[in-house]
Amino acid sequence: MLGVSEREAAEQALREWIRRNADEAQKRLDLYASHGIRIIRPETVNIAVFQKAEVMVAKEELQRLLGVLESVKDPEYKRETQLELAKALRMFKPVCTQTRDPELLELLAQVEKQLG
Numbered sequence: 001m002l003g004v005s006e007r008e009a010a011e012q013a014l015r016e017w018i019r020r021n022a023d024e025a026q027k028r029l030d031l032y033a034s035h036g037i038r039i040i041r042p043e044t045v046n047i048a049v050f051q052k053a054e055v056m057v058a059k060e061e062l063q064r065l066l067g068v069l070e071s072v073k074d075p076e077y078k079r080e081t082q083l084e085l086a087k088a089l090r091m092f093k094p095v096c097t098q099t100r101d102p103e104l105l106e107l108l109a110q111v112e113k114q115l116g
Contacts, residue, residue, distance in 0.1 A: 055101050058092035062107040069114060085111055 004012070065085045072078040089111050096104045 051095070051099050054092075054095045055099055055104055058088075058095050058104055059101075059107060061088050062092065062104075062111055066107070066110060066114065082115060086115055089115070 062085075065081060065088055069078065069081045069085060072081055089108065092104070093108065096108050
């Protein structure tokens with residue numbers, strides 16, 4: 001639902017659900033939501049935890065793919081591994097840019113060297 005606020009989208013979804021699931025034996029749920037639906041967001045989120053997890057996953061995956069690439073002899077499988085490495089590079093580049101983790105920067109440089 002593009003162009004619709006979260007509240008409006010939730011209310012529309014609730015109305016649609018009520019319309020589809022209404023029967024005579026069931027009380028209408030919209031009676032209980034007379035003041036609308038309120039989405040409560042947490043005030044603070046520890047972003048550092050998520051970033052650390054992303055960095056850890058990025059390092060592990062890049063190290064794994066670099067190790068596989070070094071040990072592969074079959075040209076076809078090597079090409080597939082290079083494609084996986086390129087996809088991983090595209091996925092993890094924003095994480096690196098955001099966190100500026102030195103180990104991840106080094107791994108990305110190694111990946112770029114292998115692909116370049």
